[in-house]
Amino acid sequence: MLTVRELTKRYGDRTVVDGLTFTVEPGRVTGFLGPNGAGKSTTMRVLLGLAAPTSGEALVDGRPYRDLDRPALRVGALLSTGSAHPGRTARAHLRAKAVGTGVPRSRVEEVLEQVGLSDAADRRVGGYSLGMRQRLGVADALLGDPGVLVFDEPVNGLDLDGVRWMRALVRRMADEGRTVFVSSHLMSEMEAVADHLVVIGRGRLIVDAPLTEVIGAWSRTHVEVRTPDPGTLRERLERRGPAVRVEDGPGLLRVFGAPAAEVGDLAYEAGVRVHGLLTREASLEQAYLELTGEAVEYGSTGGAR
Numbered sequence: 001m002l003t004v005r006e007l008t009k010r011y012g013d014r015t016v017v018d019g020l021t022f023t024v025e026p027g028r029v030t031g032f033l034g035p036n037g038a039g040k041s042t043t044m045r046v047l048l049g050l051a052a053p054t055s056g057e058a059l060v061d062g063r064p065y066r067d068l069d070r071p072a073l074r075v076g077a078l079l080s081t082g083s084a085h086p087g088r089t090a091r092a093h094l095r096a097k098a099v100g101t102g103v104p105r106s107r108v109e110e111v112l113e114q115v116g117l118s119d120a121a122d123r124r125v126g127g128y129s130l131g132m133r134q135r136l137g138v139a140d141a142l143l144g145d146p147g148v149l150v151f152d153e154p155v156n157g158l159d160l161d162g163v164r165w166m167r168a169l170v171r172r173m174a175d176e177g178r179t180v181f182v183s184s185h186l187m188s189e190m191e192a193v194a195d196h197l198v199v200i201g202r203g204r205l206i207v208d209a210p211l212t213e214v215i216g217a218w219s220r221t222h223v224e225v226r227t228p229d230p231g232t233l234r235e236r237l238e239r240r241g242p243a244v245r246v247e248d249g250p251g252l253l254r255v256f257g258a259p260a261a262e263v264g265d266l267a268y269e270a271g272v273r274v275h276g277l278l279t280r281e282a283s284l285e286q287a288y289l290e291l292t293g294e295a296v297e298y299g300s301t302g303g304a305r
């Protein structure tokens with residue numbers, strides 16, 4: 001289990017993580033979602049003892065990482081940086097780590113097999129593809145058979161096979177009862193893999209809830225209409241009942257509470273031209289935009305509003 005309590009991390013006068021509190025429970029995949037620069041990697045680095053908190057605490061099984069007895073047996077991490085020296089082979093890298101952490105050597109062959117690298121294990125890591133390096137990173141994380149896994153953007157740069165493989169692995173690890181904490185800025189990825197979500201923006205907690213609850217509460221199936229005459233259509237629709245939201249884009253309406261056929265028929269009756277009519281299913285992407293709209297804008301402009 002992971003516990004983050006009132007965690008704050010500052011670099012100079014910049015607050016990167018701001019009073020963050022949440023727990024990551026075993027037996028499910030917890031997705032850690034937030035726009036670029038939201039503080040996900042920093043939070044994970046503090047959990048893994050790679051950065052010190054400014055205040056508050058980040059605990060693995062109830063203790064700060066540095067107080068763990070044989071931490072490799074407790075928590076395995078996959079970070080974007082990768083830890084293997086390019087001149088080393090995967091097998092040599094894992095054997096050295098096994099010796100350093102007191103893990104039996106036989107475990108090296110098990111994890112190589114588990115990540116599908118047995119045949120490539122005697123090649124230098126420098127010649128590995130990104131996908132192979134990710135697999136090695138996973139082997140490294142699993143070496144001590146830890147009950148807690150922390151993966152930072154594990155599908156970044158993977159091809160479709162790699163993505164599927166990673167999803168299945170993450171699912172299996174949670175089903176085995178491990179605590180699995182996975183960050184991503186990709187909503188489709190989180191939707192595919194997470195049971196529970198912790199969403200942050202600007203270092204602060206935005207939501208901590210089951211995935212289905214996040215989608216249910218923050219997203220609704222609706223009809224997207226493009227029309228050169230949004231004013232008339234909006235008025236007609238609202239008179240009949242459905243809620244209508246006018247978007248910034250030219251002639252874009254979102255209609256809640258009426259199927260596409262009804263919206264199309266109403267436009268026809270009103271003599272309003274329709275250039276696009278699309279049903280948008282409730283999704284994490286929609287929920288996320290509702291939740292973090294401000295934070296995304298902040299992230300893309302790089303400055304406070």
Ligand SMILES: Nc1ncnc2c1ncn2[C@@H]1O[C@H](COP(=O)(O)OP(=O)(O)OP(=O)(O)O)[C@@H](O)[C@H]1O
Binds near residue numbers: 034038041042
């Ligand atoms: N060692 C450091 N010194 C100074 N600033 C840092 C340091 N590490 C991270 N930051 C800053 O903290 C902010 C949050 O970074 P972090 O990597 O935690 O975000 P993130 O949510 O993981 O986003 P991304 O997906 O872009 O990695 C960024 O603006 C980053 O520049």
